[in-house]
Amino acid sequence: MERTVWLRGSLVATTALAYSMSIAAPADRSLFKTTGIALTAISTTPAGYPSFEMGHRPVAQVPGTVKEIVVKGNKVQTTQGILATMRTKVGAQFSQATLDLDKATLFDLGVFKAEPNITAIQNPDGTYSITVEVVENPVIKEIRLVGYSGVIPRAQILNAITIKPGDILSARAASISSQNVTELYRKSGYYARIVDLSYVPESPQTLNVQLLEDTVISVQVTGNTHTKKRVLNHLIKTRPGEAFNAFKWQKDMQRLFNTQWFSKIDPRLEPNSPPAKIALDVAVKETRTANLGVGLQVDPQSSFAGFIRFTDTNVGGTGQNIGAGFTQGTRGGGPSVDLDWANPFIDNHDTSMHLSLYSRVVYRFTNSLFGGSQLGNGATQYIERHTGASLGFAKPIGKDLSGSLTTRFEGVKTANTSSTNGNGFIQQDGTVATVGFGVVRDRRDTAIDSSRGNYMSLIVEPGYSNIDKVGGLIADQSYIGWSIFSKFSVEYRQYLTNGKPRPLDELDAPRKVVAFRIRAATIAGPVPFSEQYFAGGSDTVRGYDEDRYWGKTMLVTNLEYRYPIQKTFNLIGFVDYGGAWGGYGSVNTFTQFAGFNMHVGYGLGIAFKTPLGLIRLDLGVNEHHGTRTHFQIGPSF
Numbered sequence: 016m017e018r019t020v021w022l023r024g025s026l027v028a029t030t031a032l033a034y035s036m037s038i039a040a041p042a043d044r045s046l047f048k049t050t051g052i053a054l055t056a057i058s059t060t061p062a063g064y065p066s067f068e069m070g071h072r073p074v075a076q077v078p079g080t081v082k083e084i085v086v087k088g089n090k091v092q093t094t095q096g097i098l099a100t101m102r103t104k105v106g107a108q109f110s111q112a113t114l115d116l117d118k119a120t121l122f123d124l125g126v127f128k129a130e131p132n133i134t135a136i137q138n139p140d141g142t143y144s145i146t147v148e149v150v151e152n153p154v155i156k157e158i159r160l161v162g163y164s165g166v167i168p169r170a171q172i173l174n175a176i177t178i179k180p181g182d183i184l185s186a187r188a189a190s191i192s193s194q195n196v197t198e199l200y201r202k203s204g205y206y207a208r209i210v211d212l213s214y215v216p217e218s219p220q221t222l223n224v225q226l227l228e229d230t231v232i233s234v235q236v237t238g239n240t241h242t243k244k245r246v247l248n249h250l251i252k253t254r255p256g257e258a259f260n261a262f263k264w265q266k267d268m269q270r271l272f273n274t275q276w277f278s279k280i281d282p283r284l285e286p287n288s289p290p291a292k293i294a295l296d297v298a299v300k301e302t303r304t305a306n307l308g309v310g311l312q313v314d315p316q317s318s319f320a321g322f323i324r325f326t327d328t329n330v331g332g333t334g335q336n337i338g339a340g341f342t343q344g345t346r347g348g349g350p351s352v353d354l355d356w357a358n359p360f361i362d363n364h365d366t367s368m369h370l371s372l373y374s375r376v377v378y379r380f381t382n383s384l385f386g387g388s389q390l391g392n393g394a395t396q397y398i399e400r401h402t403g404a405s406l407g408f409a410k411p412i413g414k415d416l417s418g419s420l421t422t423r424f425e426g427v428k429t430a431n432t433s434s435t436n437g438n439g440f441i442q443q444d445g446t447v448a449t450v451g452f453g454v455v456r457d458r459r460d461t462a463i464d465s466s467r468g469n470y471m472s473l474i475v476e477p478g479y480s481n482i483d484k485v486g487g488l489i490a491d492q493s494y495i496g497w498s499i500f501s502k503f504s505v506e507y508r509q510y511l512t513n514g515k516p517r518p519l520d521e522l523d524a525p526r527k528v529v530a531f532r533i534r535a536a537t538i539a540g541p542v543p544f545s546e547q548y549f550a551g552g553s554d555t556v557r558g559y560d561e562d563r564y565w566g567k568t569m570l571v572t573n574l575e576y577r578y579p580i581q582k583t584f585n586l587i588g589f590v591d592y593g594g595a596w597g598g599y600g601s602v603n604t605f606t607q608f609a610g611f612n613m614h615v616g617y618g619l620g621i622a623f624k625t626p627l628g629l630i631r632l633d634l635g636v637n638e639h640h641g642t643r644t645h646f647q648i649g650p651s652f
Contacts, residue, residue, distance in 0.1 A: 558643055
């Protein structure tokens with residue numbers, strides 16, 4: 016006995032699909048009762064079970080219904096896909112309105128040159144036969160970029176375009192491609208969009224992708240009466256005629272801010288700019304760059320000193336920097352004098368030059384002003400005078416990268432050691448010369464009071480020393496003479512903050528910042544005592560005497576949390592961990608170590624922003640619960 020169950024409206028019912036399958040048991044036929052599949056018993060399996068053939072019955076011919084739909088002209092688009100897109104179906108009631116909607120829907124796919132030609136013919140039995148004639152877009156063999164400036168690699172743009180050779184143009188693929196290209200540009204700081212995707216008339220299989228990139232039409236700085244235009248052109252790298260890049264413009268504003276020549280920087284995009292044309296304007300307010308200071312200071316070694324100093328960071332509006340200082344400390348040793356000159360733009364490639372002449376007094380192992388240990392053993396002073404010069408050059412070598420070359424030559428002379436306890440010191444007088452090669456990668460938002468980004472430097476410094484006089488703990492005459500050494504140092508800083516980046520017109524906006532720094536350094540070869548690395552004090556491990564630890568190897572880490580109370584006032588919590596070892600032996604109470612040895616310091620500090628710069632005062636606690644107050648002019652890191 017045969018029994019047939021038919022599935023209405025199934026897509027497969029429009030095909031001539033037929034196949035055989037075996038049913039494991041007669042009871043399994045119930046599985047097909049609601050599937051709409053016709054099962055006809057045609058044989059019996061060796062086990063005695065019936066075998067069925069599954070097929071499809073033609074749709075009943077009902078007047079007014081669609082009998083068949085024939086698709087013509089399609090080569091890439093499948094017939095099944097076209098039929099699935101249409102609302103008109105075989106077996107459904109014929110509707111011209113629905114057929115008109117189908118025509119618009121198919122054309123909106125964007126894969127056909129024009130609206131499909133759809134005709135409906137009524138058959139003698141009252142049913143309808145429908146013919147859908149389509150003309151597909153040509154198969155793409157080549158993709159051309161129009162309006163492309165080259166700021167994004169061509170391969171990346173073509174990869175973002177989902178339409179590939181061998182495809183045909185479709186509205187969906189065009190929309191996705193446009194979004195992908197816009198996002199690709201945005202991630203690199205540019206603004207662009209696809210404004211047209213069309214075939215080239217004279218080359219039907221070539222697809223033109225028309226890009227519209229935002230372009231700078233003008234860059235103007237207003238409000239500057241002192242700073243020369245050529246100097247501003249060195250600081251602002253964005254140029255008219257090039258594609259506008261938000262990241263590059265941000266760097267331009269950061270360079271303006273880092274000069275500290277302006278009390279106000281207000282960048283604007285002209286609102287009346289034509290579409291995709293950017294007019295840039297920066298309104299600045301200059302501040303005084305020349306300062307003369309006379310007064311009393313506390314140096315990092317906690318001694319009082321009278322000083323007089325003149326500086327100008329923008330001489331004649333040329334960007335050049337000059338400085339002259341005279342300092343006389345209360346601990347004796349004579350005055351310290353230094354002369355500095357720097358030119359940040361000695362050529363058109365932003366090569367900078369710095370020259371320094373100096374005769375400085377360095378106090379070693381000084382007593383603490385606010386508490387801490389004393390040198391002991393009745394010693395009075397240990398003073399080094401460094402007299403010499405340094406000359407350095409730096410130049411950008413890539414994105415966020417710069418290279419430097421620095422030379423230094425100086426004479427070192429030890430003075431004012433105790434005549435009765437001179438053996439408590441290390442005296443190595445002579446000359447030292449070094450040549451330093453450095454690479455810096457700077458990705459901070461600002462060089463002053465950084466809130467996000469990182470900084471890394473690597474310096475290799477081969478040197479030469481010639482000792483002509485020894486004394487104190489190292490009285491061995493074998494140290495007299497010349498030697499060659501090499502110094503290696505690396506430093507990394509990281510700054511973290513919450514929230515959005517500082518706005519370009521307020522790059523000094525207060526931010527809660529976690530700042531971290533690590534420095535590692537070592538020396539190969541014999542070096543004079545003064546050329547070692549020193550740890551302890553305001554710039555290394557707070558809570559300890561200045562230069563408390565020394566050696567040929569140094570490792571120092573600093574962690575700070577900077578909490579702004581006001582725009583010009585920060586409260587700071589800090590933890591320092593570091594040390595130096597492997598150098599000359601102990602001096603009086605300052606015990607040294609031959610191997611790895613680290614020390615912890617922690618405490619609180621405050622920082623004030625003043626017209627003369629940043630002033631910091633830190634109270635540090637060392638691992639022996641001793642305290643020391645550190646005073647510093649200028650940023651820590």
